Amino acid sequence: xxxxxxxxxxxxxxxxxxxxxxxxxxxxxxxxxxxxxxxxxxxxxxxxxxxxxxxxxxxxxxxxxxxxxxxxxxxxxxxxxxxxxxxxxxxxxxxxxxxxxxxxxxxxxxxxxxxxxxxxxxxxxxxxxxxxxxxxxxxxxxxxxxxxxxxxxxxxxxxxxxxxxxxxxxxxxxxxxxxxxxxxxxxxxxxxxxxxxxxxxxxxxxxxxxxxxxxxxxxxxxxxxxxxxxxxxxxxxxxxxxxxxxxxxxxxxxxxxxxxxxxxxxxxxxxxxxxxxxxxxxxxxxxxxxxxxxxxxxxxxxxxxxxxxxxxxxxxxxxxxxxxxxxxxx
Amino acid sequence: xxxxxxxxxxxxxxxxxxxxxxxxxxxxxxxxxxxxxxxxxxxxxxxxxxxxxxxxxxxxxxxxxxxxxxxxxxxxxxxxxxxxxxxxxxxxxxxxxxxxxxxxxxxxxxxxxxxxxxxxxxxxxxxxxxxxxxxxxxxxxxxxxxxxxxxxxxxxxxxxxxxxxxxxxxxxxxxxxxxxxxxxxxxxxxxxxxxxxxxxxxxxxxxxxxxxxxxxxxxxxxxxxxxxxxxxxxxxxxxxxxxxxxxxxxxxxxxxxxxxxxxxxxxxxxxxxxxxxxxxxxxxxxxxxxxxxxxxxxxxxxxxxxxxxxxxxxxxxxxxxxxxxxxxxx
DNA sequence: CTGTTAGCGCTTTCAG
DNA sequence: CTGAAAGCGCTAACAG
Numbered sequence: 001x002x003x004x005x006x007x008x009x010x011x012x013x014x015x016x017x018x019x020x021x022x023x024x025x026x027x028x029x030x031x032x033x034x035x036x037x038x039x040x041x042x043x044x045x046x047x048x049x050x051x052x053x054x055x056x057x058x059x060x061x062x063x064x065x066x067x068x069x070x071x072x073x074x075x076x077x078x079x080x081x082x083x084x085x086x087x088x089x090x091x092x093x094x095x096x097x098x099x100x101x102x103x104x105x106x107x108x109x110x111x112x113x114x115x116x117x118x119x120x121x122x123x124x125x126x127x128x129x130x131x132x133x134x135x136x137x138x139x140x141x142x143x144x145x146x147x148x149x150x151x152x153x154x155x156x157x158x159x160x161x162x163x164x165x166x167x168x169x170x171x172x173x174x175x176x177x178x179x180x181x182x183x184x185x186x187x188x189x190x191x192x193x194x195x196x197x198x199x200x201x202x203x204x205x206x207x208x209x210x211x212x213x214x215x216x217x218x219x220x221x222x223x224x225x226x227x228x229x230x231x232x233x234x235x236x237x238x239x240x241x242x243x244x245x246x247x248x249x250x251x252x253x254x255x256x257x258x259x260x261x262x263x264x265x266x267x268x269x270x271x272x273x274x275x276x277x278x279x280x281x282x283x284x285x286x287x288x289x290x291x292x293x294x295x296x297x298x299x300x301x302x303x304x305x306x307x308x309x310x311x312x313x314x315x316x317x318x319x320x321x322x323x324x325x326x327x328x329x330x
Numbered sequence: 331x332x333x334x335x336x337x338x339x340x341x342x343x344x345x346x347x348x349x350x351x352x353x354x355x356x357x358x359x360x361x362x363x364x365x366x367x368x369x370x371x372x373x374x375x376x377x378x379x380x381x382x383x384x385x386x387x388x389x390x391x392x393x394x395x396x397x398x399x400x401x402x403x404x405x406x407x408x409x410x411x412x413x414x415x416x417x418x419x420x421x422x423x424x425x426x427x428x429x430x431x432x433x434x435x436x437x438x439x440x441x442x443x444x445x446x447x448x449x450x451x452x453x454x455x456x457x458x459x460x461x462x463x464x465x466x467x468x469x470x471x472x473x474x475x476x477x478x479x480x481x482x483x484x485x486x487x488x489x490x491x492x493x494x495x496x497x498x499x500x501x502x503x504x505x506x507x508x509x510x511x512x513x514x515x516x517x518x519x520x521x522x523x524x525x526x527x528x529x530x531x532x533x534x535x536x537x538x539x540x541x542x543x544x545x546x547x548x549x550x551x552x553x554x555x556x557x558x559x560x561x562x563x564x565x566x567x568x569x570x571x572x573x574x575x576x577x578x579x580x581x582x583x584x585x586x587x588x589x590x591x592x593x594x595x596x597x598x599x600x601x602x603x604x605x606x607x608x609x610x611x612x613x614x615x616x617x618x619x620x621x622x623x624x625x626x627x628x629x630x631x632x633x634x635x636x637x638x639x640x641x642x643x644x645x646x647x648x649x650x651x652x653x654x655x656x657x658x659x660x
Numbered sequence: 661c662t663g664t665t666a667g668c669g670c671t672t673t674c675a676g
Numbered sequence: 677c678t679g680a681a682a683g684c685g686c687t688a689a690c691a692g
Contacts, residue, residue, distance in 0.1 A: 004685055015663040020687060028661060045467065050444040051384040052685035055668045060381070062424070062445070071410040073608075076401035083400060083427045087434060092424045092441055094392070097413045104417060111422055114380040115392070137375065223612055252612050259614050278403075282553055282582050284589050284614045334669055345679045350671060358677060382669035385684045 003044050012040035023048055054116055061091045063305060064112035066105055068125035070097045072249075073277035074294065078123050078145060081298020089306065091118075098125065109134050119305035121145055122154070126189060141308070145301035146292065147191045148312070157300045157313040159292050161192060164317040165199025168244050168272050168290040171319055173207055176328035177242035177270060180204070181215040183229050183254065184246040193218070196246045196274070215240055219250060226253025234261050241328055242270040248280040251287055255324070266326035276320050286322035293317075333374050342370035353378055384446055391421045393635060394442035396435055398455035400427045403578075403607035404624065408453050408475060411628020419636065421448075428455065439464050449635035451475055452484070456519060471638070475631035476622065477521045478642070487630045487643040489622050491522060494647040495529025498574050498602050498620040501649055503537055506658035507572035507600060510534070511545040513559050513584065514576045523548070526576045526604070545570050549580060556583025564591050571658055572600040578610040581617055585654070596656035606650050616652035623647075 005023075009016040014033055021028050022037045029037075040046075054060040065082055067075045079095065086093045094117065096108040109131070112120060119141040127135075127144070132151035135142050144156035172180050182200050185193035197216075204211055215238055219225030226245055230253060233240075245251035251273030258265050265271055265285060273280050276291030293315050300313055335353075339346040344363055351358050352367045359367075370376075384390040395412055397405045409425065416423045424447065426438040439461070442450060449471040457465075457474070462481035465472050474486035502510050512530050515523035527546075534541055545568055549555030556575055560583065563570075575581035581603030588595050595601055595615060603610050606621030623645050630643055 002685095006685080016686080017663060017665095017688085018661085021662090024687080030661060033661080047440060047444050049385070049446065049685050051381045051390070051446055052668090053687075054381040055379070055385055055670090055685080056687045057668065058687075069410075070413060071403070071406035071608075073401070073403065073406075076403075076406050079425070080399075080401040080427060083425060087427070087437070090441075092426070092445065094422045094424045095409070095413060096422070097410060097417070107417070108422075110377060111420075114377050115422065116379065116381055223608070249612075255614060256612070256616075278401075278553070279612060282579075282586070282609060282612070284585060286586075336669080346670080347672080347679060347681095348677090351678090354671080360677065363677080379669050382684090383671080385669080385686090386671050387684065388671075 002049070003046050004049070005046070007044055008037065008040045008046050011044060012037045059118055060116050062094060062115065062117045063091055063119045063121060063302070064094050064096060064108070064115075064117045065121045065123060066096045066098050066108060066125075067123045068098050068100055070095060073279055074247075074249075074275055075123060077277060077294035078298045081295035082121060082145075082302045083298075085299040085302040089302070091302075091306070105131050106134060109138065113138050113140070119143070121301050121305055122147070123301075124192075126191065127151060141305050143301050143305045145297050146294070150190050153311075155304055155311040155313075157297050157304060157315060159315045159317040161195035162199040162202070164274070164290050164292070165196035165244070165246065166203045167199075167317065167319060168274060169200045169203035171288070171290075171321075171325060172242040172244060172270060172272060173203060173209075175242070175270060175325055178207075178209055179212070179215070179240040179242070181217075181233060181238065181240040181243040183217050183219060183226060183243065183250055185221055186218050192221070192246070200244060214238055221247040221250055223249040223253045223256075226250025227257045228253070230254040230257035231261070234263070240269075242272070242325070244272050246274045248273040248275040248277045248283075248287060248289055251289065251324075252279050252283050255283055255287070266324050270325040270328075272325055280320070280322070283324075285324055288322045288325040289320050291318050291320045332379070333376050334379070335376070337374055338367065338370045338376050341374060342367045389448055390446045392424060392445065392447045393421055393449045393451060393632070394424050394426060394438070394445075394447045395451045395453060396426045396428050396438060396455075397453045398428050398430055400425060403609050404605060405453060407607060407624035408628045411625035412451060412475075412632045413628075415629040415632040419632070421632075421636070435461050436464065439468065443468050443470070449473070451631050451635055452477070453631075454522075456521065457481060471635050473631050473635045475627050476624070480520050483641075485634055485641040485643075487627050487634060487645060489645045489647040491525035492529040492532070494604070494620050494622070495526035495574070495576065496533045497529075497647070497649060498604060499530045499533035501618070501620075501651075501655060502572040502574060502600060502602060503533060503539075505572070505600060505655055508537075508539055509542070509545070509570040509572070511547075511563060511568065511570040511573040513547050513549060513556060513573065513580055515551055516548050522551070522576070530574060544568055551577040551580055553579040553583045553586075556580025557587045558583070560584040560587035561591070564593070570599075572602070572655070574602050574604075576604045578603040578605040578607045578613075578617060578619055581619065581654075582609050582613050585613055585617070596654050600655040600658075602655055610650070610652070613654070615654055618652045618655040619650050621648050621650050
């Protein structure tokens with residue numbers, strides 16, 4: 001059996017209440033007793049039982065994080081921000097890998113609830129209605145990060161996807177490109193799918209450029225999906241001088257397909273990605289991309305789930321120009 | 331206030347003991363009462379308080395995972411394996427990002443202990459003596475994954491680093507290379523540093539090839555470190571036809587430096603990495619590497635920390651030949 | 661300044 | 677088959 005507050009009390013010849021006060025830095029004891037108790041604690045190697053504390057209504061100092069794919073660079077960065085900020089504030093975070101479909105989420109919700117987490121961060125991925133309802137019912141703070149609610153009305157922290165996509169497209173446009181291919185997430189995805197598509201369209205429209213449907217494809221943000229779509233483009237004989245992929249992974253997939261097909265980037269084709277994960281930095285050539293401040297978003301999400309505040313936080317995106325975008329020779 | 335076992339008992343007109351039995355699938359009640367209680371539970375939306383359960387000596391079904399860098403592809407894969415297996419077994423995992431130096435580890439250990447986790451997985455990174463001592467003192471199961479104890483004697487699951495490095499070098503040798511550069515972790519690192527170096531040396535020796543010290547450098551496994559070392563090699567005018575980097579990230583850094591310097595891979599230089607993370611797959615050209623089964627290692631580590639068993643599990647590595655290694659024209 | 665005591669929500673004897 | 681009651685380790689009144 002682990003050693004408890006009673007053992008300390010006995011050893012220091014005081015009551016457990018006194019020990020509790022000292023452990024919790026409250027007032028109401030002489031410096032003499034404090035010393036005695038601290039000594040006993042050290043000698044016994046006592047550490048308070050967080051379970052018991054939680055039971056008497058004390059904050060559990062634990063939050064839960066739901067992520068669709070912990071092993072991705074994207075989620076990793078988010079998690080890192082959350083975790084660092086949590087540590088800073090004395091909290092621990094339990095991670096839940098909900099899987100690509102977010103299928104396992106419901107089970108996690110019960111578990112998190114039973115463990116009495118103080119808050120839940122829902123990172124990316126689509127929230128189903130079931131999940132939203134359950135989350136609301138749980139009656140504990142929820143904040144969404146890198147996504148926003150399709151159901152319910154949870155606070156969220158994210159960039160403006162449409163504007164970010166608009167700027168990415170503009171970057172290509174400003175380099176003189178007019179035939180621009182677009183690779184995005186599904187249009188049915190109201191968070192990361194449609195808005196980015198709309199940003200693209202808006203930028204094209206603003207320049208009075210026609211939208212060529214044969215230059216538009218939708219995938220699932222993954223490397224493979226990007227690679228496949230690009231391969232299709234070239235096999236279909238599509239002609240374009242630039243391409244915007246709405247995730248770095250897809251963009252790197254594009255780079256891959258281009259490499260295989262002997263298309264030189266950026267000489268034959270300019271490519272721009274989205275996210276600014278390590279993947280864009282490691283790409284050859286280094287990928288120009290529009291950055292989401294993932295780490296900071298994680299930090300903000302943590303803060304927001306603990307202290308209540310603004311119900312939506314819009315983070316600023318920014319362009320990171322590396323080597324995959326080149327001006328079109330005219 | 332959340333609803334408790336008492337509420338259920340009252341609503342179902344039974345004692346809390348009965349409710350407890352039913353919730354825990356024990357025996358000792360009629361099917362009639364069971365139905366009544368289940369109904370009450372559903373209507374009230376009751377869910378047991380894990381804190382209270384833990385307090386009465388029940389397993390907390392929680393484990394802690396210490397990782398030096400959660401946002402890396404490497405740690406991500408490990409974590410994914412751990413988490414999936416945990417979920418499968420009804421456990422939750424709290425992640426601790428110990429930072430590159432593992433400096434924050436001590437604080438985490440206290441926290442994990444206070445939360446009464448049932449076990450701790452120490453993932454990668456060097457364990458300091460302080461940490462080892464504390465971990466032992468905690469008196470809860472610890473298993474190390476992708477690393478092994480330099481202090482203490484914890485069970486671990488990992489590949490045989492020396493053999494893996496030996497095989498990687500052999501791959502280069504078998505392709506006819508004789509002047510092979512080596513980029514590794516620090517020799518002082520007894521886990522991932524020295525053994526891989528030794529594997530390299532052994533393979534060279536076996537072929538009676540001389541070891542050229544000017545072709546050997548040590549870094550920190552990161553992309554930047556790999557890139558820098560490769561840049562140094564070419565600036566020093568070192569001459570070699572193949573290179574072995576003991577992490578995919580470093581290998582990709584090498585690819586980068588080569589790209590910048592106009593060195594073609596694999597035509598001018600063959601490169602082999604280590605880990606088989608997504609980075610190797612996404613590299614251009616796709617990186618040949620020696621794979622560690624990171625995901626499975628995570629799973630095994632979880633199993634081992636829960637059920638006691640073998641004190642060391644050696645996982646098998648294997649070669650993944652992609653496009654960065656080419657036979658030397660003779 | 662310090663101790664006593666009543667729970668927190670749950671599991672588990674021990675009686676019936 | 678079911679209930680009463682003790683107690684897990686801790687905090688928070690309430691007394692002194």
